[in-house]
Amino acid sequence: MNQERFNRPGSAPAELPPTLSSSTMFLGRSLDFWAIRVTLLGIACLICYNLGPFGVHGLPAAGIGFLMAMVILLAELRLRRAEISGLMGGAIGVVLGLLASLLFTLVISRTAEPEPTKSFFEFTSLLGLAYLGLVVGSSKGPSFRELPLPKNVELPAPPAGRPTKLVDTSALIDGRIGDICETHFLDGALGIPRFVLHELQLVADSSDSLKRQRGRRGLEVLQRIQKMSWLDLRILEEDFPSIPSVDLKLIELARQTGSKIVTNDFNLNKVARVQGISVLNVNELANAMKPTVLPGESMRVLILREGKEPTQGIAYLDDGTMVVVDGARRFINRTVDILVTSTHQTPAGKMIFGRMDDRPESLPPRTQAASAAHAGGDAV
Numbered sequence: 001m002n003q004e005r006f007n008r009p010g011s012a013p014a015e016l017p018p019t020l021s022s023s024t025m026f027l028g029r030s031l032d033f034w035a036i037r038v039t040l041l042g043i044a045c046l047i048c049y050n051l052g053p054f055g056v057h058g059l060p061a062a063g064i065g066f067l068m069a070m071v072i073l074l075a076e077l078r079l080r081r082a083e084i085s086g087l088m089g090g091a092i093g094v095v096l097g098l099l100a101s102l103l104f105t106l107v108i109s110r111t112a113e114p115e116p117t118k119s120f121f122e123f124t125s126l127l128g129l130a131y132l133g134l135v136v137g138s139s140k141g142p143s144f145r146e147l148p149l150p151k152n153v154e155l156p157a158p159p160a161g162r163p164t165k166l167v168d169t170s171a172l173i174d175g176r177i178g179d180i181c182e183t184h185f186l187d188g189a190l191g192i193p194r195f196v197l198h199e200l201q202l203v204a205d206s207s208d209s210l211k212r213q214r215g216r217r218g219l220e221v222l223q224r225i226q227k228m229s230w231l232d233l234r235i236l237e238e239d240f241p242s243i244p245s246v247d248l249k250l251i252e253l254a255r256q257t258g259s260k261i262v263t264n265d266f267n268l269n270k271v272a273r274v275q276g277i278s279v280l281n282v283n284e285l286a287n288a289m290k291p292t293v294l295p296g297e298s299m300r301v302l303i304l305r306e307g308k309e310p311t312q313g314i315a316y317l318d319d320g321t322m323v324v325v326d327g328a329r330r331f332i333n334r335t336v337d338i339l340v341t342s343t344h345q346t347p348a349g350k351m352i353f354g355r356m357d358d359r360p361e362s363l364p365p366r367t368q369a370a371s372a373a374h375a376g377g378d379a380v
Contacts, residue, residue: 040069077241101130105125165186165261168268174264190231195249199246238253240253255276262282264281264283302333302334322352323353325355337357339356341355
């Protein structure tokens with residue numbers, strides 16, 4: 001069954017369970033996140049306003065401080081997305097570039113060139129060599145991991161507590177993930193990303209009563225999982241502000257951490273598997289656990305409604321499997337015995353096709369009486 005993504009209304013989010021409560025959110029970020037950055041902007045503007053750099057005073061000087069703070073914040077966004085190997089390579093490259101610039105400056109200082117020319121070469125070498133060291137070091141940083149190490153040097157093992165399964169919003173709203181966890185079928189750690197939790201909050205606070213009910217059920221399932229002492233449940237703070245979709249954020253987080261995704265969203269399942277991400281689909285697990293029915297077997301079902309064809313009746317098994325029965329239209333709201341003719345597996349689940357069992361002992365009581373009376377009339 002395809003799990004639709006929910007619209008994100010602009011209303012305030014619902015309250016979290018007690019163990020998951022956090023600071024108030026604004027634009028997908030906590031107030032602490034914004035307070036630190038606003039403080040940085042204010043300090044930068046205040047310092048430049050008082051010092052007056054470059055001979056500029058007043059509001060223009062505060063504007064220079066604002067621009068400097070924005071450059072720092074933009075650099076922060078870029079550095080947060082960089083790999084640690086690239087950062088280390090860039091830092092080493094800058095240091096080597098500055099050392100080379102220092103040697104070049106010592107040579108230039110001993111020449112007979114005019115002071116403006118010396119200053120030009122000194123600043124040019126400083127900026128140029130530092131820039132080249134940063135760029136080359138960042139690009140070559142990941143290759144440091146491929147260098148051969150001595151036999152007595154071992155790479156550190158990855159942290160043992162790293163989450164191996166990321167739970168999607170659809171799996172929490174569906175609710176069956178709680179039953180699966182209770183049966184101990186899921187081992188290792190379960191990770192709930194903060195952006196998934198925020199989406200669940202928005203659904204629980206939706207103006208649509210059906211969505212609100214489903215969202216609250218997801219929060220109740222999450223509380224239920226938290227109470228399972230044998231399960232390692234973690235709230236993950238990693239986020240990707242540049243990615244708007246929760247599905248794409250989940251895929252990117254799974255790709256970076258090597259984790260699996262637990263979901264029953266059909267579209268997320270397909271997109272993740274195309275990108276090589278392992279997916280644990282709750283619907284596929286439920287379909288695999290349904291009992292196998294072979295053609296020719298008999299079963300008893302309750303006909304609930306009419307089918308698409310004139311003589312068809314529709315029934316459902318306890319697990320939700322649809323049963324299409326040919327010739328059962330006149331037995332609506334009655335229990336009948338049928339013979340299975342075929343089964344059909346679809347992405348949404350399994351469908352069973354059958355026909356009425358013509359044996360007299362399998363017919364409903366009224367039909368048996370009518371058949372007996374008809375047989376007696378023929379005998380007379």
